[in-house]
Amino acid sequence: MIATLTDRYLDAAMRGVPEAQRGDLAAELRASIDDQIEARVEAGDTPAAAEHAVLTALGDPDRLAARYVDRPLQLIGPRHFLDWWRLLRLLWAMLVPLSALGVAIGQLLIGASPGAVIGNAVSVALSVAVHTAFWVTLAFAFIERSTPADATPTAWDPDSLPEQRQPSTTTRDLVASLVMLALFAGVVVWDATVGLVPGLDVSFLHPALTPWWLAGLFVVLAAEALVRILAHRAGRWTMRLAVANALVDLGFAGGVVWLASQGSLINPAFFTALVPSGGPAVSQVVGTIVVISVVVVSAWDVIDVLVKARRRTGE
Amino acid sequence: MSDSVHETHLQELRRGTVVLACLRLLTRPDYGYALLEELNGRGFDTDANTLYPLLRRLEKQGHLVSEWNTDEVRPRKFYRTSPAGTRLAATLTDDFHTIAQAIDLLPTTEPKGRRP
Incomplete structure (x- = not known):
């Protein structure tokens, strides 16, 4: 039949x-x-x-x-969607930068080429992002199917509201960043003339750094200060100022990375004088930490300011 | 306003009335298809693929009880409203009347110079 x-x-x-x-x-x-x-x-x-x-x-x-059989026809329904999205963003914000940073430090310490450092950090960051999304979504898909249909969503109360955002260019911000820039310039001058550690007659920065490089550094610092003052006077970060800030940061970080890759950023003699037994090794580690700090801080500043500018223009 | 938006609002308003209609109609036992016809005949627009799962759900919740009738050529599952279902129907009916009264007391929005 x-x-x-x-x-x-x-x-x-x-x-x-x-x-x-x-x-x-x-x-x-x-x-x-x-x-x-x-x-x-x-x-x-x-x-x-x-x-x-x-x-x-x-x-x-x-x-x-x-x-x-009352089976949901969506992967994650309205009951759990917000919890899923908040958790995913939180995990992304923590895990992706941390894993990229960890890989970059490891790669730098084993002496990988700049291309390999960036390539590995990016690919690890991507796979961490994808894995996080997959497993979190899978867990929530199970929760969606195991909670009874009439269960109420997570209780919400007004105390969990986010704080209002502070104005993006307070005077305190401006003063703090100008003081930091001045201190930094002072330390560099001090290092070049007296030596970073008093009584130890060697500079921390490489002595072969020509006056041109130092002059360039001061130009960048001055530009940074100027951008901050302009932003403060405008009362907010405009997109144009944010881009200028990004260019200044890029110039600073680019210079540091370039000098480090040429081995002419940090004075090898400084660590030999400081730690006679393990000078070169310490020099390598400190150089790596300096480079990564500069790159991370610059990237953070660029992103922070761009986000502030976008938020303001978006209003 | 487009007809489909109109239609969506009507469906939203009518959702739930089918449950009430089923509970009240099934004080006299009936089977799926006959109930579907009855509902549509009385102006409760219902689709088969909505009604059948709805009957199952009401039965699972204890508002309906069912029994197979094998006397006829085609065996059919007959549903009947349980005491719990009767109480639910009374509550829903009261609530419906309350809402209807509340709506009557709302300011009218009779369109001027348009079709009745």
Whole structure:
């Protein structure tokens, strides 16, 4: 005997229903379908057309089965969506930069080329991001299916509202950053003239750093100060100032990375004088830490200011 | 306003009335298809793929009880409203009346100079 469309429909629908309910459900559904077909035939349809029309109206058998057993037809529904999204963003914000940073430090310490450092950090960051999204989503898909449909979502109360954002360019911010810039310039001058550690007659920065490099550094520091003052006077970070800030940061970080890659940033003699036994090794580690700190701090500043500028223009 | 938006609002408003109609109609036992016809005949627009799962859910919640009738050629599952279902129907009916009264007391929005 050839299976009818109804047989095939019932088979398909019952696949999505627990074994214990199948017999009863299938018998009832078949009777209902037959009733509907009969009514259409009495109204003048051919049996084949009637069957086709009735099954079409019932719709996708998997959807019908899901309705019978109250199975959600979404991966993560409105009850859990916000919790899922908040947790995912939190984990991304923590895990992605940390893992990229960890890989970059490891790669630098084993002396990998700059290309390998960036390439490995980016690929690890990507795979951490994808893995985090996958596992968090999988966990929430299980939660979606294991909590009863009438369970209420996580309680919310007004105390959990985020604090209002502070104005992005307070005078305190400006003073703090100008003082930091001045201190930094002072330390560099001190290092070049007296030596970083008094009584130890060697500079921390490489003595081969030409006055041009130092002059360049002061230009960058001055530019940074100027950008901050302009932002403070404008009362906010405009997109143009944010881009200028990014260029200044890029110039500073680029210079430091370039000098470090040439081995002419830190004075090797400084550590030999400081730690006679392990000078070169310490020099290598400190150089790596300096480079990474400069890159991370610069990147942070660029992103922070861009976000502030975008938030302001977005309002 | 487009007809489909209209239609969506109507569906939103009617959702839930089918449950009430089922509970009240099934004080007299009936089976799926006959109930579907009855509902549509009385102006409760219902689809088969909504009604059948709804009957199952109401049965699972204890508002309906069911029984197979094998006297006829085609065996059919008959549903009947349980005492719990009767109480639920009374509550829903009261609530519906309350809402209807509240709506009557709202400021009217009779469109001027348009079709009745």
